[in-house]
Amino acid sequence: MTQGLSRDQLGVTDAMIEAYAAIIFRLSNNLQIRRGDPVRLRDIAAIGAHRHELGMSDAQIAARIGLRPAQVTFIRNLEERRRFRTGYYHQLNKLGGSKRFRVERMTPLQDHFRYSEDALSLRSAFAFEAETVRSYVEQGYWKNDTLRSWLNRNADTNPGGLAITGAGGDVSYSELRDRVEKLAGGFYHAGIRPGDVVAVQLPNTRDYIESFLALCWLGAVLTTLYMTFRDNEFKNQLTHSRAKAVIVPDTIGDFAAAETALRMRTDIATLQTIIVAGTPPAGAMDLASLFETGTGLPKDLPPPNASDPFLLLYTSGTTSSPKGVPLNYHQMLSNARFGVTEHDIRPGDVVMSAAPFGHLYALYSVQMALCAGAAIDLLPMFSPPAFIEAAAKDRPTHVFAGPAHLAACLGMGLFDKADLGSIRVTVLSGSAVPPELVRSCAPYFSGGAITQLWGMTETQAGLYTRPGDDPEISATSAGRESPGTSVRIAGADGKELAASEEGELQVRGPSVFAGYYNNPEATAAAFTSDGYFRSGDLARKDGDGNVTLSGRLKEVINRGGVKYNPQEVELLIDQHPAIAQCAIAPVPDERLGERACCYAVLKPGTDLALEDLCSFLSGRGLAKHKLPERLELRTELPMTATRKVIKGQLNPAG
């Protein structure tokens, strides 16, 4: 409709539009050329001669090209609509003040970064309830913290402060930021984009820290591969995580990690880039060279925010296949921010992890160091002598270790001459902590506290004892909730149990994950109707709120309806002089449903019969129904990468 007339009244055909649109647009005032200054000079002749360039009215155009004015108006409007591109004013809004337009800095909207489908799929895994988000934000648990912002803050406020120490030498915070920024540019150059999942299998080295932080700087997502992973685990995790790149050493012992990753690339559709710390085989990229190849990140790339995922970790899988746990900065860094105070980490402290960075527990220590402005002390691969040497040389104030680490040092008698005087806090986690181990180690750490921590990939640090706690509390319990976390001990009916009663440990809080990646069934099974995560761990809570872990719910033996926790039996069996390692798992029984079978690895040169074992246990007061009814001797037990026995793989011979 133009001037009240419809198109058929105007007689405008498609052919007319096709033929006249360009000349009408050109003659209209959409494009204006003025030669000289004829209007000011009132040079009517010159104006007339150049009217077609100055911009003509529709009537003038109509007279010039032989159409009716209304036809020109119709066609001009159509052509303007066809040519008009919306959205330019977004660019305009960024201009002005001291910001001036530079054509080379302008990225057309259609060329701005967009997340890949995989990245969007991962982002959709954070299905928090609205009330949960409101609560955590209002209570201050969730803030807009990112590792990039923490690194920036440390580099700005304390540029010369020690960021990394230990193996590989000292690195200041300003140097670390500079290297991380360069490597992030290198990763971008290598094709990694925000939201992409990148798998890393490296020891606790500078390469790991710098790669991790550069991925965070870029907005990518880290998935950790344990150093013990070989072809099968490698392939499973890379496939499930839909990793786009992998960063590995050239070799791990006799395992050709880089070659393996390259080989996988042909089988795993998403895997595109293999980055190697060391000597890269043909087809792989050299991690060191990526510090030099990047030219910075594009300006339109969104910087990471606290709601962005940055970790996709996998459960250790003691009872089932590993499950992917996506975590964002909100969840992880609120846990770390409060942990800094609770574990007494101060600016200038030195934080060592004896656990590999592939574990959430170790990354927790790294994040707390960054939060506090402390240094990350690198111990590339734990061995008792290496730990003792690093403790003396690097002077850590905090050590995050597993009970096995301290037990190994203790067993080798290395603590006797060790210099552990710098250590204010030693945190133990990762597996059940024998009270006797804590008591035995305590005299060697007389300058500081030994504390316990309980957490899972799904929950992060949920419970811990504090440095000021009674040492016996830290020896015998995993302590109290981390700030913001709520735990309860629930019975089989789901109701909370009274103090000291054993039941399932259930957890809720700002650090608890939202759901497994691409696994809605597992997610549904993991939470109670009121939002508590079912840890599957058995525990008791004392009157002061300290929680003691006592086993796994799924490992409970149900002998003819009489249920008991085998961990108590395993702890007694561990005291038998012939036992190197043991695990109790049920075997099916037609009459009772289940009976207990003890799987044991014996110390060299020893022997053991079931009757002897039962006699040993009876002598220590174990109830008759808890005595193992079968003994299977093995040379080794199936273990997870985190050194936990995989009971699901224990099957009796025959």
Add this chain to the structure above:
Amino acid sequence: MQNQDVDPLQAKQDIIAYAKRRGALVAGIADLAAIEAIAPAGHRPSDIMPRVKSVISVGVGGQTQGAWSVPAKALGYFGSTETRAYSASYALAFFIETNYGAPSVYCPPDMDNEAGPRVPLQSLKLHAELAGIGARSLAGDILLHPEFGYMYFASVFTELELPPDEPMAENPCPAPSCADMFHKTGQTPCMKFCPVQCLSGKITSDGKQEEMHYDMAACAEMTQQYEAVPAMLAGALAAETEAERTDALFDPDNKMLWYKMSVGSGGLLAQCFECMRVCPIATRSPQADPIRRRQAKQ
């Protein structure tokens, strides 16, 4: 009834003095015959007011000095000061009728109802230029004044016959610094800093305008969102799913458009001001903003 014993020269002085009291920085009388000769049919003063005898053009101050220093997004809200020009000219029309008995109209600064939003009903720019209160610049023919820089204009048509003024003897654009820059780089500041590069041209060796090229379509795409509204509706109609249709109508950008339309918000940008922000005449003329005018009085 028009007063027969009006002294045109005295009336002109009084009218200009009144316009200034109402907020105009400058005012002048345009040569009606020249307007009628230059403006295309349908856009001439006589098309609106057949018995028009004079066209009075008034200019009010453009931006404050503070406005030039804020981001474009904020300037979009601070920059719409043209209402002062309209109120001054509206009052002027009443003043002429009250004092001289001559029918007068405030000339609407509107678009041509029949031709659409890119075609003005009357060229206020042409009136001002012929009234000698502005000259065409290389920045898309935006008028500039050597004393007051960048201004907004409004017009009054009246049956009172007033002696016309002359256009400016000299065009202040390009400023010597702009001509110098052009001869070194091929661009003046307004050309260089235009977000959509809609300006280009030529300057003679003695620093005069030779050619001015203005891609108004590109400029409008950047600053004027009126085409976005029908485009949004077309997108909603063409949407295949309810979610896409909802997005098309209610995403934040489009909701902002609805809002601006419903309240007539100044945030609906009419120009982006970047060419004027970098123009030494627009922003640094002796009386280009209130602070400079205050300093000039002292």
